Amino acid sequence: GDSVTQMEGPVTLSEEACLTINCTYTATGYPSLFWYVQYPGEGLQLLLKATKADDKGSNKGFEATYRKETTSFHLEKGSVQVSDSAVYFCALKSSRGAGNNRKLIWGLGTSLAVNP
């Protein structure tokens, strides 16, 4: 079945460092891909998404490109801030199956701590 694999954390960076969180997926067809973020004590918020190959999602300085050839959707940011400290989840929504309310399949989450 469909699955998502994320790099394990925790990741600890200094402010202004570069960030990459790897995410690869296994799916048939053409899934939509998402990054969600969970700040301490809060719920899951959509960070960015891409719905087809070569699409780039971006938000708040974060970017991720849907790479079908490597089945990847790595999250990147050029200069992290303390306020980026959170848990980041990669997820996919399958393109298969009937109906429009297809479930999200999640990676394990990667905890990021940014120190001043």
Place this chain on the structure above:
Amino acid sequence: EPEVTQTPSHQVTQMGQEVILRCVPISNHLYFYWYRQILGQKVEFLVSFYNNEISEKSEIFDDQFSVERPDGSNFTLKIRSTKLEDSAMYFCASNVAGSTDTQYFGPGTRLTVL
């Protein structure tokens, strides 16, 4: 900006008791979901709901679980007889329509079963 809300934020219950977790999805959304996240583990899909019926459910969603949309706004998850292993954060989500459409999540209900 409209958002998904969930109540209560934290529920503590005794094993074997029934609990009802409540969610108010975004008002024009048509598709509804419950997920859960056991501490330190993946977010797991429980159930999806559309047009007043379940569209899909996972293996976790056994006979102890049920969902309901009792009126035009609330979407509830009931666990009839809670077990210790039901302790988790439960998230409600909704989306308007479309297979690529974004699901918007509530803040979650932390369920602790003693």
